[in-house]
Amino acid sequence: MTQRRYLLSESEIPSHWYNVVADLPSPPLPPLHPGTHEPIGPEMLEPLFPMALIMQEVSADRFIAIPDPIREVLAMWRPTPLHRALGLEAALGTDCKIFYKYEGGSPAGSHKPNTAVAQAWYNAQEGVKRIATETGAGQWGSALSFAGSLYGIDVKVYMVRVSYDGKPARRSMMEAWGGSVVASPSIDTNAGRAILEKDPHSTGSLGIAISEAVEDAATRDDTKYALGSVLNHVLLHQTVIGQEAKKQLDMAGAYPDVVVGCVGGGSNFAGIAFPFIADVAAGKKLRIVAAEPASCPTLTRGHYGYDFGDTAGMTPLLPMHTLGHTFMPAPIHAGGLRYHGMSPLVSQLVHAGIVEPVAYLQNECFAAGVQFARAEGIIPAPEATHAIRAVLAEVEAAREAGEPRTILFNLCGHGHLELGAYAQYLAGDLVDHELEQSALDAAADVIKGMPAIA
Amino acid sequence: MTQRRYLLSESEIPSHWYNVVADLPSPPLPPLHPGTHEPIGPEMLEPLFPMALIMQEVSADRFIAIPDPIREVLAMWRPTPLHRALGLEAALGTDCKIFYKYEGGSPAGSHKPNTAVAQAWYNAQEGVKRIATETGAGQWGSALSFAGSLYGIDVKVYMVRVSYDGKPARRSMMEAWGGSVVASPSIDTNAGRAILEKDPHSTGSLGIAISEAVEDAATRDDTKYALGSVLNHVLLHQTVIGQEAKKQLDMAGAYPDVVVGCVGGGSNFAGIAFPFIADVAAGKKLRIVAAEPASCPTLTRGHYGYDFGDTAGMTPLLPMHTLGHTFMPAPIHAGGLRYHGMSPLVSQLVHAGIVEPVAYLQNECFAAGVQFARAEGIIPAPEATHAIRAVLAEVEAAREAGEPRTILFNLCGHGHLELGAYAQYLAGDLVDHELEQSALDAAADVIKGMPAIA
Numbered sequence: 001m002t003q004r005r006y007l008l009s010e011s012e013i014p015s016h017w018y019n020v021v022a023d024l025p026s027p028p029l030p031p032l033h034p035g036t037h038e039p040i041g042p043e044m045l046e047p048l049f050p051m052a053l054i055m056q057e058v059s060a061d062r063f064i065a066i067p068d069p070i071r072e073v074l075a076m077w078r079p080t081p082l083h084r085a086l087g088l089e090a091a092l093g094t095d096c097k098i099f100y101k102y103e104g105g106s107p108a109g110s111h112k113p114n115t116a117v118a119q120a121w122y123n124a125q126e127g128v129k130r131i132a133t134e135t136g137a138g139q140w141g142s143a144l145s146f147a148g149s150l151y152g153i154d155v156k157v158y159m160v161r162v163s164y165d166g167k168p169a170r171r172s173m174m175e176a177w178g179g180s181v182v183a184s185p186s187i188d189t190n191a192g193r194a195i196l197e198k199d200p201h202s203t204g205s206l207g208i209a210i211s212e213a214v215e216d217a218a219t220r221d222d223t224k225y226a227l228g229s230v231l232n233h234v235l236l237h238q239t240v241i242g243q244e245a246k247k248q249l250d251m252a253g254a255y256p257d258v259v260v261g262c263v264g265g266g267s268n269f270a271g272i273a274f275p276f277i278a279d280v281a282a283g284k285k286l287r288i289v290a291a292e293p294a295s296c297p298t299l300t301r302g303h304y305g306y307d308f309g310d311t312a313g314m315t316p317l318l319p320m321h322t323l324g325h326t327f328m329p330a331p332i333h334a335g336g337l338r339y340h341g342m343s344p345l346v347s348q349l350v351h352a353g354i355v356e357p358v359a360y361l362q363n364e365c366f367a368a369g370v371q372f373a374r375a376e377g378i379i380p381a382p383e384a385t386h387a388i389r390a391v392l393a394e395v396e397a398a399r400e401a402g403e404p405r406t407i408l409f410n411l412c413g414h415g416h417l418e419l420g421a422y423a424q425y426l427a428g429d430l431v432d433h434e435l436e437q438s439a440l441d442a443a444a445d446v447i448k449g450m451p452a453i454a
Numbered sequence: 455m456t457q458r459r460y461l462l463s464e465s466e467i468p469s470h471w472y473n474v475v476a477d478l479p480s481p482p483l484p485p486l487h488p489g490t491h492e493p494i495g496p497e498m499l500e501p502l503f504p505m506a507l508i509m510q511e512v513s514a515d516r517f518i519a520i521p522d523p524i525r526e527v528l529a530m531w532r533p534t535p536l537h538r539a540l541g542l543e544a545a546l547g548t549d550c551k552i553f554y555k556y557e558g559g560s561p562a563g564s565h566k567p568n569t570a571v572a573q574a575w576y577n578a579q580e581g582v583k584r585i586a587t588e589t590g591a592g593q594w595g596s597a598l599s600f601a602g603s604l605y606g607i608d609v610k611v612y613m614v615r616v617s618y619d620g621k622p623a624r625r626s627m628m629e630a631w632g633g634s635v636v637a638s639p640s641i642d643t644n645a646g647r648a649i650l651e652k653d654p655h656s657t658g659s660l661g662i663a664i665s666e667a668v669e670d671a672a673t674r675d676d677t678k679y680a681l682g683s684v685l686n687h688v689l690l691h692q693t694v695i696g697q698e699a700k701k702q703l704d705m706a707g708a709y710p711d712v713v714v715g716c717v718g719g720g721s722n723f724a725g726i727a728f729p730f731i732a733d734v735a736a737g738k739k740l741r742i743v744a745a746e747p748a749s750c751p752t753l754t755r756g757h758y759g760y761d762f763g764d765t766a767g768m769t770p771l772l773p774m775h776t777l778g779h780t781f782m783p784a785p786i787h788a789g790g791l792r793y794h795g796m797s798p799l800v801s802q803l804v805h806a807g808i809v810e811p812v813a814y815l816q817n818e819c820f821a822a823g824v825q826f827a828r829a830e831g832i833i834p835a836p837e838a839t840h841a842i843r844a845v846l847a848e849v850e851a852a853r854e855a856g857e858p859r860t861i862l863f864n865l866c867g868h869g870h871l872e873l874g875a876y877a878q879y880l881a882g883d884l885v886d887h888e889l890e891q892s893a894l895d896a897a898a899d900v901i902k903g904m905p906a907i908a
């Protein structure tokens with residue numbers, strides 16, 4: 001019988017994170033001070049992050065050792081299995097070999113704990129007792145609440161109001177791990193109060209929640225800030241995914257023609273893809289595809305330039321693809337992909353032509369998710385259905401080209417907390433939001449005046 | 455570093471199910487015809503089950519081979535990991551070694567797919583195109599919907615009304631896999647209509663839903679019935695859990711002093727415990743503990759005799775511990791443990807003094823679940839928190855006795871679909887339901903006149 005799952009032992013949890021910065025065609029551009037537009041140095045980030053993470057943020061070392069105490073905690077669910085999608089291959093009648101790395105077996109049900117544990121551990125090492133963060137759909141807030149519970153760190157989560165109201169189960173999950181959750185915009189910060197003053201019924205956004213969490217951390221001596229995606233050190237921590245996958249593909253005697261991940265801020269995508277960028281840099285031929293929502297098409301239709309990471313304009317300016325920091329994405333169910341910006345590293349790789357972005361509407365993604373669930377059992381998180389939709393396109397392209405391909409994708413989480421979205425899809429009640437040109441024009445206005453990328 | 459998880463390869467999925475009937479101190483008593491009170495033969499079950507499953511139901515063979523196509527599907531998530539609870543041990547400051555088998559990584563998030571896949575496969579082999587079943591909290595209906603989707607079998611689920619209304623996510627999960635779900639009592643069956651006539655607002659019960667599903671299958675030529683617990687062949691299919699656990703404990707150089715599982719109908723408990731009953735039969739000294747809710751204390755306070763498996767009295771009479779087939783359990787969150795009866799095999803083992811039953815109230819179980827989640831990451835299903843509560847009692851007893859013990863328990867599912875229950879617990883809103891003597895007296899009336907067990 002053909003093997004379905006490739007497992008690694010605990011000792012095979014990668015010993016190092018892989019830092020793609022070492023293999024970029026050119027050095028990454030620095031973040032800029034929002035006022036002076038001058039590059040900011042590590043010391044300016046100190047109010048927000050522990051120094052060890054800041055050093056990772058600016059490192060150009062190809063490999064960074066993973067401390068043993070972090071590997072010991074990752075062993076709660078890592079190494080994760082690599083699945084051969086035998087059921088999906090049969091359902092599609094394809095000669096392609098489809099593999100997926102499954103990250104939904106973590107305590108929080110997604111890849112997010114990979115960096116949450118690392119960040120919480122480094123904070124604990126530097127004596128931090130409280131961390132503020134934001135969460136959209138709730139995956140990141142859950143992961144950090146879990147990680148905080150392991151190290152006795154209080155976690156305060158600013159949860160986008162529309163999710164806070166619509167996803168009570170996510171809130172309960174964070175609270176089960178001891179996290180404190182408030183709806184954002186909240187009355188707990190100046191940023192939140194300012195927005196509520198203008199619009200008492202604001203449903204919030206990830207950008208607003210980031211402003212609140214950053215303000216919380218910046219104004220309290222006992223508190224640091226943590227981000228679940230976008231930044232270099234966050235993506236770094238996810239590279240255990242792709243490193244494990246490479247080893248597991250070796251066991252299967254396979255190597256991918258194409259690697260696929262969904263992208264919102266970039267972290268699960270980086271996790272699966274970056275270790276393969278090293279191969280691209282070494283001359284290997286393979287394609288790397290980033291799948292995003294057509295309603296929030298940062299990479300496929302956004303502007304490549306400097307912009308704020310948050311809505312209120314409190315963060316440094318980041319060099320990235322952006323729809324403008326005031327962009328309000330349509331209320332699609334893949335909450336983790338609703339972000340106006342993008343990881344600078346992923347943006348740079350797209351700009352350099354190394355990563356291909358594609359965009360899909362949510363109904364076609366849910367259709368792919370249902371097809372996957374009925375063939376492979378696992379019900380994917382709405383975010384992950386974007387990767388599956390892109391895989392179906394690859395299978396179709398392979399069929400047209402008459403060449404079987406080996407496809408690897410990241411199944412970054414399960415959908416057990418997003419089943420209401422599936423119900424809406426099955427009832428035919430889901431709306432597709434193709435972004436209008438007028439929204440892009442408005443975005444162009446917002447970023448006018450920002451420093452350009454040469 | 456001490457190993458956290460013990461993994462087996464796909465080829466180590468057990469080749470046989472273990473049938474505890476071969477190791478019972480006396481042969482099991484037969485089911486009886488509800489009218490004649492005569493033992494019923496296999497042929498009388500034919501309208502409800504495929505013949506292969508009926509043969510398993512009445513088999514006394516110690517081992518029954520698992521067909522390769524079933525093992526190939528189990529490989530989607532099996533072998534499941536055995537965890538060493540290093541985090542919980544540290545939190546408790548105990549010298550005990552605590553191990554748990556984690557069944558929450560299956561597509562449906564519990565152990566139920568172990569038998570759902572087997573049952574669906576045998577039905578498919580005999581040409582069955584439609585299966586009717588019942589579900590309480592939704593775990594079983596989800597598992598069978600998943601299994602049905604793999605074999606092109608339509609699954610009709612009668613879901614207890616109170617769960618249907620309160621757990622829309624479970625419904626959506628079944629529908630994502632293609633299952634059809636109706637609230638029970640429904641207008642689709644005579645049993646359902648009769649109950650609705652008397653009480654149009656009936657919130658249903660597992661016993662009522664069983665009546666409906668059995669009637670559906672019995673009155674339609676194209677339809678068979680499937681049960682998620684209680685019956686011998688269902689428990690048989692779960693024994694992959696304990697067999698794997700034994701091999702994994704060997705890897706850890708450990709053997710349990712005590713094996714713990716929660717019990718409702720008996721299937722996850724049998725899964726972890728029955729393979730150790732073989733050791734008891736061979737003279738090994740170990741204790742086996744079954745943890746049930748104090749609000750539905752079938753084993754600790756029920757009557758041991760013949761009773762119906764359902765409310766309407768359509769099933770054969772089963773020799774088991776029972777609170778009376780019309781018993782309505784309190785609305786605790788561990789829906790999978792709300793059943794008036796018990797597996798005849800588990801009942802017989804309790805009656806023989808081989809299995810020790812214990813009972814706990816739901817608040818102390820949720821407290822144990824939260825402690826577990828904060829130490830081990832995984833948020834347990836409410837059912838599984840009963841096993842964890844019993845483990846805490848074992849740790850305490852070991853401390854008092856001054857002897858470190860090795861404890862194995864089954865973590866039969868995750869709680870990602872039951873987070874509302876955790877929210878209620880954390881808010882202090884959960885009610886404890888200790889069963890009143892008057893309810894037991896009423897139960898005694900219901901089973902008066904049933905055949906006694908000699």
